[in-house]
Amino acid sequence: MKVGLKSGGGRQSAAGRWSDKGRRGFSGGGARAPEALELSPIFSKRSSQEDLDSPSGLLMDNSQRKGGLIPVSPKTPRSSDRSSRGANDTSSNSNSKHDKDKGVNIQVIVRCRPLNDDEVSNTPVVISCNEQRREISAVQNIANKQIDKTFTFDKVFGPSSLQNDLFEQAVSPIVREVLEGYNCTIFAYGQTGTGKTYTMEGGAVNAKNGEFPNDAGVIPRSIRQIFDKLEAQNSEYSMKVSFLELYNEEITDLLAPEEPRLLEDKSKKPIALMEDGKGGVIVRGLEEEIVATTGEIYRILEKGSSKRRTAETLLNKQSSRSHSIFSITIHMKECTPEGEEMIKCGRLNLVDLAGSENISRSGARDNRAREAGEINKSLLTLGRVINALVDHSGHVPYRDSKLTRLLRDSLGGKTKTCIVATISPSIHCLEETLNTLDYAHRAKNIKNKPEVNQKMMKSALIKDLYSEIDRLKQELYAAREKNGIYIPKDWFVQDEALKKAMSEKLESLEVELEVRDKRQLDETEHSLSDLEQRYKQANLIIKEKEYLISNLLQYDEEHIEIALALRIELEDAAEDFYGVCSKIERKNKIEDGNKMILQRFHSHLTEQLGLLHSTVSTSLTQQENHLKQMEEEVRSFVSAKIKTTKELHEWLERLKDVYGNGIRTMDGFAGELKQKSLSTFGKLNSQILMHYSGLEYCLKNITQEGNQLLNELQTTLSMMEDKVVSFTRQQHEVGSYY
Numbered sequence: 001m002k003v004g005l006k007s008g009g010g011r012q013s014a015a016g017r018w019s020d021k022g023r024r025g026f027s028g029g030g031a032r033a034p035e036a037l038e039l040s041p042i043f044s045k046r047s048s049q050e051d052l053d054s055p056s057g058l059l060m061d062n063s064q065r066k067g068g069l070i071p072v073s074p075k076t077p078r079s080s081d082r083s084s085r086g087a088n089d090t091s092s093n094s095n096s097k098h099d100k101d102k103g104v105n106i107q108v109i110v111r112c113r114p115l116n117d118d119e120v121s122n123t124p125v126v127i128s129c130n131e132q133r134r135e136i137s138a139v140q141n142i143a144n145k146q147i148d149k150t151f152t153f154d155k156v157f158g159p160s161s162l163q164n165d166l167f168e169q170a171v172s173p174i175v176r177e178v179l180e181g182y183n184c185t186i187f188a189y190g191q192t193g194t195g196k197t198y199t200m201e202g203g204a205v206n207a208k209n210g211e212f213p214n215d216a217g218v219i220p221r222s223i224r225q226i227f228d229k230l231e232a233q234n235s236e237y238s239m240k241v242s243f244l245e246l247y248n249e250e251i252t253d254l255l256a257p258e259e260p261r262l263l264e265d266k267s268k269k270p271i272a273l274m275e276d277g278k279g280g281v282i283v284r285g286l287e288e289e290i291v292a293t294t295g296e297i298y299r300i301l302e303k304g305s306s307k308r309r310t311a312e313t314l315l316n317k318q319s320s321r322s323h324s325i326f327s328i329t330i331h332m333k334e335c336t337p338e339g340e341e342m343i344k345c346g347r348l349n350l351v352d353l354a355g356s357e358n359i360s361r362s363g364a365r366d367n368r369a370r371e372a373g374e375i376n377k378s379l380l381t382l383g384r385v386i387n388a389l390v391d392h393s394g395h396v397p398y399r400d401s402k403l404t405r406l407l408r409d410s411l412g413g414k415t416k417t418c419i420v421a422t423i424s425p426s427i428h429c430l431e432e433t434l435n436t437l438d439y440a441h442r443a444k445n446i447k448n449k450p451e452v453n454q455k456m457m458k459s460a461l462i463k464d465l466y467s468e469i470d471r472l473k474q475e476l477y478a479a480r481e482k483n484g485i486y487i488p489k490d491w492f493v494q495d496e497a498l499k500k501a502m503s504e505k506l507e508s509l510e511v512e513l514e515v516r517d518k519r520q521l522d523e524t525e526h527s528l529s530d531l532e533q534r535y536k537q538a539n540l541i542i543k544e545k546e547y548l549i550s551n552l553l554q555y556d557e558e559h560i561e562i563a564l565a566l567r568i569e570l571e572d573a574a575e576d577f578y579g580v581c582s583k584i585e586r587k588n589k590i591e592d593g594n595k596m597i598l599q600r601f602h603s604h605l606t607e608q609l610g611l612l613h614s615t616v617s618t619s620l621t622q623q624e625n626h627l628k629q630m631e632e633e634v635r636s637f638v639s640a641k642i643k644t645t646k647e648l649h650e651w652l653e654r655l656k657d658v659y660g661n662g663i664r665t666m667d668g669f670a671g672e673l674k675q676k677s678l679s680t681f682g683k684l685n686s687q688i689l690m691h692y693s694g695l696e697y698c699l700k701n702i703t704q705e706g707n708q709l710l711n712e713l714q715t716t717l718s719m720m721e722d723k724v725v726s727f728t729r730q731q732h733e734v735g736s737y738y
């Protein structure tokens with residue numbers, strides 16, 4: 001076996017340079033670490049409360065057991081440690097306190113594989129990758145349903161990306177952190193046949209000559225980087241690896257020596273996963289091989305990988321049917337400025353999950369279908385754990401599957417974690433691809449609280465190694481002495497005492513459990529009867545409520561009917577109202593018009609009446625004047641006639657006198673003349689009378705006409721007034737009606 005810490009300068013050297021005793025203690029090459037290595041939390045120096053609060057993980061540490069190798073516990077690096085680190089490292093250290101307090105998100109990267117030979121000619125591509133924008137888009141129209149989703153991740157690698165691109169950009173910084181003393185996990189998740197194993201393992205490295213193919217995956221590249229870095233630093237280190245497989249909820253050790261009997265029935269010996277009582281898990285009996293060269297580690301990887309259970313499915317010719325975890329633990333020597341030698345420890349877990357599988361599409365039947373069911377079940381639990389962590393649920397169901405128990409520290413713990421989600425660009429995988437992308441996108445929100453593992457003093461490590469060597473020696477001695485299973489006597493005594501104490505504890509626990517069960521049963525019965533009561537009461541209340549509801553529904557119906565009738569009435573009333581309003585409006589308009597007309601008429605009438613009045617009075621005065629004039633004329637005419645008659649009489653008298661005698665002679669003539677004058681006079685008189693009566697008639701007529709006109713005017717006026725009065729009354733009536 002290669003010895004614990006190894007000098008970076010001499011990969012082939014068998015022993016670490018820093019301790020002769022240490023070198024002596026380890027046996028020769030090819031030997032393994034002891035049979036019962038346990039997985040226990042690496043943070044062994046935490047208080048029990050811390051252990052409860054902060055789940056520890058998959059990391060192996062043997063300090064808990066007799067003869068354990070190197071106990072390490074988390075601590076923030078000292079300032080002296082920082083000074084020796086590179087630029088990148090400084091940033092990681094300065095962030096460590098921040099990381100510790102707030103937590104850092106899990107890094108999620110997505111890799112889309114290219115179409116394979118079978119797909120390339122006839123399979124539409126529905127996934128597009130934008131590496132610059134770190135976006136993956138799925139665009140497709142299925143059954144008139146447009147799918148157009150875009151997801152952003154920490155990094156995106158498209159179908160043409162190379163293994164080296166992914167490693168350099170995403171994994172190399174994580175490996176550097178492992179060498180800084182962090183525990184880091186990289187796991188590949190995705191649908192079956194999307195390139196998880198290709199990404200994690202890739203093409204095999206030639207262990208003999210170290211030939212490195214272009215398609216070598218994350219694991220061999222990480223190994224190479226670790227060795228290169230340690231050698232470049234010329235540091236002393238030791239490295240050990242373990243490789244386990246989780247198949248159908250059973251853990252098997254891929255590095256365990258092959259036992260002929262087990263090979264025959266082709267089954268593998270399952271190993272137990274145990275709680276360490278401090279929140280961590282122990283994989284009891286898991287082999288940890290100490291490695292000193294890259295060649296050794298590649299050989300181990302190749303051997304372990306070949307033992308993984310694979311099968312041909314419709315989706316992948318060599319489909320991994322199990323989850324695998326390859327772990328590399330490195331112990332590195334560091335010197336403090338005070339010259340004290342310290343050992344720091346970093347661990348890298350490389351997880352290749354089995355593919356999530358659509359059983360009908362993968363063509364899995366019988367055992368294969370059961371297998372796929374188990375795979376899906378454990379991945380489902382992983383999904384539930386991720387959801388619980390993202391939603392900050394009080395309970396995270398780590399315990400529901402072995403996979404989540406093993407990955408506990410990597411999900412929500414103190415490990416730095418990176419998920420590589422693998423997808424296919426094919427239209428046929430769209431549903432699963434969207435599931436993977438959803439899953440991965442949710443996982444981005446998980447926060448871990450990474451902490452650097454506490455460094456330990458070299459002297460303490462040497463002490464631990466000595467006790468481990470002593471224990472191994474005793475074991476070896478006992479095994480050489482006898483056949484079968486033998487252990488040293490004091491171990492046997494210790495084990496017996498332990499067994500006794502355990503069985504006593506078991507008994508007391510059983511009693512306690514019984515009491516607790518009984519109490520719980522009583523409580524359950526009590527709460528059951530309580531529930532029954534409450535159920536009955538609830539039933540009664542429900543019935544009451546139902547009755548009330550039916551009544552309410554009836555009332556509601558009536559109310560609805562009334563409301564409908566009211567609504568109709570209201571609508572009618574509203575219509576009427578609008579009609580009345582428009583009528584009032586029209587009436588108001590008419591009234592306004594009427595008022596205007598009335599006013600105009602009134603003013604016109606007054607004007608006309610004034611005019612008429614003045615005309616009539618003018619006409620009357622004119623007629624009166626005319627009459628007076630005519631009377632005067634008639635009078636003057638009559639007086640003139642009388643005067644003329646008188647004068648004529650006088651003339652005649654004079655004539656009688658003048659012509660005395662002649663009168664008599666002329667008497668006849670005079671008589672005649674008299675006669676003539678009398679008739680003339682009569683004629684004149686009748687003419688005057690005729691004129692007089694004509695004038696009188698004319699005056700009478702004029703007076704009559706004037707009176708008649710006046711009467712008519714008065715009648716029209718009174719009629720108009722009557723009309724005005726009756727109109728005003730009508731208006732009042734209409735106003736009071738509305």
Ligand SMILES: Nc1ncnc2c1ncn2[C@@H]1O[C@H](COP(=O)(O)OP(=O)(O)OP(=O)(O)O)[C@@H](O)[C@H]1O
Nearest residue numbers: 113114192193194195196197198316319320354355
């Ligand atoms: N990025 C890639 N470039 C080229 N080939 C790839 C890539 N990813 C996967 N492949 C090829 O696709 C096939 C399936 O890959 P792989 O076995 O790694 O898938 P998987 O996800 O591990 O499947 P399963 O879950 O069934 O084990 C392999 O032949 C592999 O070489």
